[in-house]
Amino acid sequence: MRDMATNRDTLAFFPRSPQAAAVESVRPVSATSGASMDQISMTRPPWWRRKTMAWLAVLIAVVAVAVIYSRSARNSLIVDDALVATAVARTESFRDFVPLRGQVEPRSTVFVAALQGGQVARVIATDGMIVTAGQPLAQIFNPQFLVAVTSQEAEITSRLGDISARTLSILRGRRDLEQNTAATEQALADAEDEYGKQKILFDKGIITRPRLDPFEAKRRYYRERLATIRRSSATELAVAAREQSRIRVAESQLDENLTTVRGTRDALMLRAPVAGRLTNFRLQPGQTVAPADNVGQVDSEGSYK
Incomplete structure (x- = not known):
């Protein structure tokens, strides 16, 4: 034991080379030596590894702060004080409005049919207008029909x-x-x-x-x-x-x-059968229609089903 202490003192007095220090730092400690159990072998990490770990710690802290801020921003709302109204809480009836979709149809619909065929000479009414019973809608021209009517009249x-x-x-x-x-x-x-x-x-x-x-x-x-x-x-x-x-x-x-x-x-004059709103009326001058053709319809105005 005394010899080993003398050797350590001698080594401490004389400086060692870096290679010898590295070899000694990795030398295994004998399990049978009681003095070697009191020694702790520690190596310091390189400088670049220490800086990397520091930057990683800073980055993790920044990400954590950003996550906490984003969560708090989603659950909060910033409004102007003038827009905030307060009142005393009291019991009231709750009204819940349920949106519904439906189709409104007129109560009655009368179709406009051509009594005689021919060519549309003149369009008097327009689609969507309010008409009265017997109001002229369009004029039909049929020369053969006019000749037959004139012969019968004569x-x-x-x-x-x-x-x-x-x-x-x-x-x-x-x-x-x-x-x-x-x-x-x-x-x-x-x-x-x-x-x-x-x-x-x-x-x-x-x-x-x-x-x-x-x-x-x-x-x-x-x-x-x-x-x-x-x-x-x-x-x-x-x-x-x-x-x-x-x-x-x-x-x-x-x-x-x-x-x-x-x-x-007068059958060559298309007239409204009843009063109401004229719809689906799309006749154009020069268009040819046949007898009993539906050229439009008159829907009841103000009455629906």
């Missing part, structure tokens, strides 16, 4: 002219009958007057019987003629009355037919 007008001629003939026949009756009555009155005068002369013996007979025969003739005229006039008037009744019925029917035919001319 035919009905001609038949009405024939009926008017028949009515005029009946009126003329009645007038002639009345004139004939009046003339016969006047002739009978004259014959009665002449016969009365001649009868007075015959009763006084101034004239003879043969002189009186012609006046009596004339009176008898006009009496029979007047009776015949009255009987025939009654029959003719009854026939004329029935004829006039039939003529009036036929004339009324022809007038209705003429009104209907002229009304079909």
